[in-house]
Amino acid sequence: MECEQCKDYVFEYIDKSLDQSKLDSIKEHLHSCKTCKKFYDEEDSLYDESFTDMIEQVDQIALKDDIITKIQTKFHEGDTKKN
Numbered sequence: 731m732e733c734e735q736c737k738d739y740v741f742e743y744i745d746k747s748l749d750q751s752k753l754d755s756i757k758e759h760l761h762s763c764k765t766c767k768k769f770y771d772e773e774d775s776l777y778d779e780s781f782t783d784m785i786e787q788v789d790q791i792a793l794k795d796d797i798i799t800k801i802q803t804k805f806h807e808g809d810t811k812k813n
């Protein structure tokens with residue numbers, strides 16, 4: 731595998747969203763290539779720290795938005811019934 735190819739696949743590799751043969755070839759490349767290993771380590775730590783946090787936050791925001799929408803709908807329903 732080429733370095734460029736490996737870097738392209740690093741995120742999917744971290745996310746494990748690749749097929750087994752690709753995962754294996756990237757794993758192999760990371761073992762033999764320090765440049766890509768470094769790149770992978772950096773991305774992997776970023777993914778751990780910020781990406782999972784971000785997903786959690788997005789989930790919470792989505793949940794909040796959903797609740798707010800439901801509350802607004804309820805209020806709106808109440809208003810239209812009153813008038």
Ligand SMILES: [Zn+2]
Nearest residue numbers: 733736763766
């Ligand atoms: Zn490489």
